[in-house]
Amino acid sequence: MEYKEDDFLLLSGIQHFAFCKRQWALIHIEQQWQENLRTIEGEILHEKTHDNTIKEKRGDLIVSRGMGIFSRSLGITGACDVVELHRASDGVKIFGRDGTYKPVPVEYKRGKPKEDESDALQLCAQALCLEEMLLCEIPEAFLFYGETKRRLKIILDDDLRGRVKTIFKEMHDLYDRRHTPKVKISKACKACSLTEICMPKLCKNPSVIGYIKKNLLEVEMEE
Numbered sequence: 001m002e003y004k005e006d007d008f009l010l011l012s013g014i015q016h017f018a019f020c021k022r023q024w025a026l027i028h029i030e031q032q033w034q035e036n037l038r039t040i041e042g043e044i045l046h047e048k049t050h051d052n053t054i055k056e057k058r059g060d061l062i063v064s065r066g067m068g069i070f071s072r073s074l075g076i077t078g079a080c081d082v083v084e085l086h087r088a089s090d091g092v093k094i095f096g097r098d099g100t101y102k103p104v105p106v107e108y109k110r111g112k113p114k115e116d117e118s119d120a121l122q123l124c125a126q127a128l129c130l131e132e133m134l135l136c137e138i139p140e141a142f143l144f145y146g147e148t149k150r151r152l153k154i155i156l157d158d159d160l161r162g163r164v165k166t167i168f169k170e171m172h173d174l175y176d177r178r179h180t181p182k183v184k185i186s187k188a189c190k191a192c193s194l195t196e197i198c199m200p201k202l203c204k205n206p207s208v209i210g211y212i213k214k215n216l217l218e219v220e221m222e223e
């Protein structure tokens with residue numbers, strides 16, 4: 001099955017979805033957004049890597065920044081922070097360049113490696129787009145973290161690819177139904193930039209327990 005361009009979702013949403021399905025729906029279905037320090041810092045780092053005016057060529061390596069990407073089979077569109085094109089005899093032709101190259105996406109992140117796999121999912125989705133667009137295979141890719149200033153190699157195995165495909169299917173299903181999942185309080189809520197939009201009543205109360213007690217009391221009094 002192939003999606004039409006009008007139905008494409010933003011690739012970067014997979015990170016929000018992996019963090020919390022409701023957060024993704026609030027941002028991508030309900031168009032809610034709230035900036036906090038984390039998102040602003042992340043954007044500054046991205047502005048640097050997405051500067052399309054920067055083109056680098058170092059020997060057999062070409063560095064392309066902010067390359068627009070899409071996948072019709074996944075129904076997604078987005079951009080790669082960096083795609084490294086390594087000259088190789090078994091690579092693929094790149095428009096406007098002599099020779100053949102192997103593409104390797106590199107995604108830049110503020111902070112350090114996370115416990116969850118949201119960054120790896122996003123990177124894998126980028127590689128799947130590039131494979132579809134350039135008719136190539138990308139067995140591995142890299143995450144670069146601003147805090148540690150280190151690259152982390154991510155092996156794009158069948159399990160990771162399968163999870164990416166399953167997640168985008170679920171995202172399309174929710175989007176088609178314009179369905180926002182209900183609140184599910186977890187430790188992710190502490191680091192969530194949408195807490196006040198997601199749970200406005202809860203934020204005005206001193207604690208979750210206080211909120212639950214208050215609402216239970218209201219229900220009991222009504223009965």
Ligand code: SF4
Nearest residue numbers: 020023189192195198
């Ligand atoms: S506050 Fe919690 S439930 Fe609400 S969007 Fe954020 S992470 Fe999800």
